[in-house]
Amino acid sequence: MIIEILGPGCKKCVTLGDNAKAAAEAAGRAARIVKVTDFAKIAAYGVMSTPGLVVDGKVLSAGKVLSVEEIGRLL
Template sequence: MIIKILGSGCKKCVALGENAKAAAEAAGKQAEIVKVTDFTQIAGYGVMSTPGLVIDEKLVSAGKVLTASEIGKLL
């Protein structure tokens, strides 16, 4: 499983990355967390407001920091 965090690396992006890692660990899933900071790639997912969350190439959230439990439901 590949989880991508789309954003510039701001506090919200970092928090979303930490929550995604915690959610994957809680679900017992092997996940690679990838940070995408290139705005061309981010726009390619249709994200206009960061942070964005992509799970296995599917955009599941944009513009907000999901909690670990919310991300767990998406896994």
């Protein structure tokens, strides 16, 4: 599973990345976390508000920091 965190690298982006990693581990799923900071790539996903969460190419969230539990439900 590839989890992409979309954003400039702000504190919210870091927190979302940490929560995504914890959720994947809790679900027992192997995941590679990729940080996407290029705004052209972020816009290509249709995300205009960061941080964004993309799992295997599908945008699951934009503009908010999801908790570990919320991400776990989406996985």
